[in-house]
Amino acid sequence: MKTVVWKSLSDTQQAKALERPAISESASITEAVEGVIKQVRTGGDAALKALTEKFDKVVPENIQVSQNEIDAAEARLGEEIKTALKQAYDNIACFHKAQKAEPLTVETMPGVVCELVTRPINRVGLYIPGGSAPLPSTVLMLGVPSQIAGCRKVVLCSPPPIADEILYVAKLCGIDEVYNLGGAQAVAAMAYGTETVSKVDKIFGPGNAFVTEAKRQVSNDHQGAAIDMPAGPSEVLVIADEDADADFVAADLLSQAEHGPDSQVVLVTPSPVLAEKVADAVKAQLKVLSRADIASQALGSSIIIIADSLTQCVAISNNYGPEHLIVQTKNPRELLPLLDNAGSIFLGAWSPESVGDYASGTNHVLPTYGYTRTYSSLGLADFSKRMTVQELSSDGLQALAPTVVAMANAEGLDAHRNAVTLRVEKLNNKK
Amino acid sequence: MKTVVWKSLSDTQQAKALERPAISESASITEAVEGVIKQVRTGGDAALKALTEKFDKVVPENIQVSQNEIDAAEARLGEEIKTALKQAYDNIACFHKAQKAEPLTVETMPGVVCELVTRPINRVGLYIPGGSAPLPSTVLMLGVPSQIAGCRKVVLCSPPPIADEILYVAKLCGIDEVYNLGGAQAVAAMAYGTETVSKVDKIFGPGNAFVTEAKRQVSNDHQGAAIDMPAGPSEVLVIADEDADADFVAADLLSQAEHGPDSQVVLVTPSPVLAEKVADAVKAQLKVLSRADIASQALGSSIIIIADSLTQCVAISNNYGPEHLIVQTKNPRELLPLLDNAGSIFLGAWSPESVGDYASGTNHVLPTYGYTRTYSSLGLADFSKRMTVQELSSDGLQALAPTVVAMANAEGLDAHRNAVTLRVEKLNNKK
Known part of the structure; x- marks a missing residue:
């Protein structure tokens, strides 16, 4: 990790230090996705099977996962992971239930009654990436609020073969339909519907460049579907003072770095001593990680900033607008009123990012890439819409x-x- | 207005009857807007002046409207309109203040505290169209929530010459900067900033095809700005039974029709008698309107649907998803729990759409074109963002x-x- 002293940088250098990597807009991805969407809209299920064979190198017997397969997945899973997923489910449900909007009624003038009422979005689609490791946590983050909001139809797509953990959580969340579908073809199927796959009104969830581009394209088409939020690489910014435990800070930086080579990792501290200790601890902890390669790549573009004061640390964070913001200072809660433009905030030594990624109750689907300035942490509101009423x-x-x-x-x-x-x-x- | 009997139509004919007009995606508009945005980003204020001269045929001395000019506008206005605008301001403020989200704190497990906190979006831009008549009501609908949310910088753009009513409301709402700017160039200036115009984080407000396309383009660019919602022609659907006053229903249909030739107007009723009476009343009332030409064009593509029952009326409305939904039945409130996919709902004989357009307190910026399925009536939430916090x-x-x-x-x-x-x-x- 590179260390810089903030006040020694010019305005341009400061801006450069916090610059995110350009998301390459590849014309080839745009075109490929356009092709896939067109194929799915015209070819329906047959196109989905052909695309799944081409991209996922498997042809599931059925596009839809049967209840029997879901039950079998549950039976195969060990008790330890089931208990963990249930605990996470309970915490996430607890926090999202508390977000239920009460109907609002206001008499603005005698005889003029205005109301705000909330309705679930009727049909939602959840995309769960496949790849190196299954992500049951993402199923929880999308499935729990869709269940609590009362969405009438919830569809889940994930590239085959779908991990048992994902199927188990889909069952916990009462998801109505699960499909062996990944990539742009899954997004197209949910946005427009096919003989088998139900059309949805809004699509949620993370994915690779093809999924992101497909979400962008269907959200720009009136006949397509709305989407949750724009996507970008995952990122963390840690504010720590001399009171922070360097090992804890290093562990938090690394748990962001292991997400992917494009992960953004920033430490801002008024303490040069802590900065050095953290840099050393990162090196030591990195050695034993199974995903050390990925984490090393991410750390290559990461940065430690030495600021004049905690106030300056806060200003730097508010300007950067991190997805995850960890505050490990003597009195973290004192800083909260000053913090702005963050997806999720982790206060104090005992609140590592991984608790929010999995099980504290907050949602891990968060705005990235500076979109924290205008977008919210995913919540119940995103699975609902508000209508106004007036009666005079x-x-x-x-x-x-x-x-x-x-x-x-x-x-x-x-x-x-x-x-x-x-x-x-x-x-x-x-x- | 064409009258159809719903049950006599095939599924395809029913779908056709509720089809909205295609929004033509004109390559020439896309290209023209791309050109304007590029010009503003490279040329700054000089480009803005040149574009204003080209499109608005005026060159204001300054891009920014001075405080003196705003005060002069206020002095020129009569007391009647000022009193009206203040009353509307009060009602809208009352309803939007009630939407303030209380911070939420939940202990999901002992020692695991999760919170939801709300922050204003820092810098917002409001676009107010010019054209045939000034729209001070739209300034209220955007300016009041930005003021209540506590946005730190509020910028307003409207094509010159800006009407006194607009400047007066801008003052009421405490808007920080007002610019003599219209069209795509105004959107570009707010999205990217120039020497004079402040860059904003999110842009709100209606506009013509060029403004809509500019909003779309800047919202697809990470360096641009977020936008409020996708745009479409304005529309109303009225559900009325044999108890409804045909004159009232006709007046409501016409007040939608006069908005523009592309306005969508739909009446759904279980009563063929009322249908006929309304059709007659529309013809009679149309004659005396100053905008009869525009309203006639809109009525050309409008429709009266005779349904079997009120339940079927509700199903048709939920499927169509109207921006404005007026319910003039014997017991309108009984239907409310069944109503879905509407921007704003007007219950009963004494709640015409124009009260919501201006002064009941609800917002008149609403999702159109079927976006009611996933988007909300504009409200305080759109000027804020939610962050989560956890402390273990x-x-x-x-x-x-x-x-x-x-x-x-x-x-x-x-x-x-x-x-x-x-x-x-x-x-x-x-x-």
Whole structure:
């Protein structure tokens, strides 16, 4: 990890130090994904089978995973992992249930009642990546809120063969349909539907460059589907002072670094002593990791910043806007009111990122790549939508009429005015 | 207006009857907007002036509207419209203040505290269209929530000359910077910033095809800005039974139709008698409207649907997903729990759409074009973002450790496990 002293850098150098790697917009990926989406829309299930054979090198007997297969997966799993997944399920459910929006009713003027009501998004699609290791935790992060929101149809796609852990969590979360589908073809199938796969309204979940591009394309098409949020590489920023345990900080930096070679890892500290200790601890801990190769690559583009003060550390973090923000200082809670632009915040020595990745209860689907400035940590709200309601009494309408009439006149909209005056006249005639 | 009997239509004919007009994706608009954005990004203020001269045929002395000009606009306005705008401001503020999210704190397990905290989006840009009539109501709908959310910088762009009503409301809402800028160039200026115009994080507001395309383009660029929601033509669906007043229903249909020739207007009723009365009333009321031409065009593609029952009316509405949904039935509130996929709902005879367009308190920026299935009525949440926080005690971490360790093992992520085991070992060594 490279160490820099913040105040010794020019504005340009500071900006450069916090620059994220460019996400290459590859024309070949765009075109390939366009091709796959077109193939799925015209060819349906047959196209899905052909694409799965081509990309995943397997042809599952059925696109849809049967209940029997799900039950068999559950039977094969050991008790230890089942207990762990159930505990994580309970914590995530507890935190997301608490996010249920109560209906809001406000009388803005006598006789003018305005309400905000929430409805589940009816049909949602969850994408769970395959690859080197199964990600049952991501099934929890998407499946639990869809269940609590009350979405009527929940569809899950993951490239075959789907791990037992994923099928088990899908069952825990009451997911309605599970498909042996990965990549852009899975996204296309959920966005447009096929003979077998149900069309959904919104697609959630992480994926590789093809999945990300497919999500972007279907979300730009009115007939496609909405998506959760834009994607970028995973990242952590740690604020630590001289009180922090260097081993803990190093372990947290490494647990971000092992996610992938493009992971972003930043430590900001007012303590040069801690900076050095952490750098040493990272080297020592790295040696024994099974994914040391990946972590080393990520650390190559990572940085330790020595700041003047904790206040400056906070300013640097707010400017960077990290997905994960770990605060290991003497009084971490004191800093919370100052923290902004972060996906999820981990306060204190006993709150490593991995508890949030798995089981504390918070969601691990978070905005990355600076999107923390405008996007939220995934939550129940993303599986719902808010509608407004208004109901006026005849007195309420009469009281509000002069306001509406004056504004309609100012905007030159006669019919808007008439809809009010016509009613008021009828009321006056009745009197 | 064309009248159809729902049960006499085939599935395909039913789908066709509710089909929205295709939004033409014009390659020439895409290219023109790309050109404008590029010009603004490279040319800054000079480019803005040149583009304003080209498209708006005026060259304001300054891009930014001065405080003196705003004060002068206020002084020129009559008391009646100022009183109306203030009343609308109060009602909208009242309803949006009630949407403030309380911080949420949940102990998911003993010693594992999870929180949801809300922060304002720091810098927001509001686009207010110019054209035939000024839209001070849209300034209220965007300006009030940005003020209540506590956004640190609020920028407003509107094509010159900007109406006094717009400047007055901008002052009411405490908007920080107002610019004489319209079209794609205004969106580009807010998304990327220039010497004079502040860059913002998120852009809100309606506009023509060029503005909509510019919003789409900057929202697809990571260096650009987020946007409020996808755009489409405005629309209303009215559910009315034989108890409804045909004049009221006709007035509501017309106040939607006068918005623009592409406005969508739908009446669904179980009563053929009412259907006929409304059709007649529409013809009669249309004659006296100043925007009768526009309304007539919109009515050309509008439809009256005769359904079997109110239940079927609700099903048709939920399937269509209207921006505005007006319910004029004997017991409108009874239907509310069944209603889904609507932007804003107007219950009963005394709640015409124009009260929500202006002054009841609800927001008039609503999802259109079927986006009601996944998008929400604009509200305070859109000017904020949610971050999660977790803080574990040492006991909390020890209790959660076996869960995290088992899941990290299942996902093959050593460093995730180490970040927990290393802490637990230190705790055990201390004992």
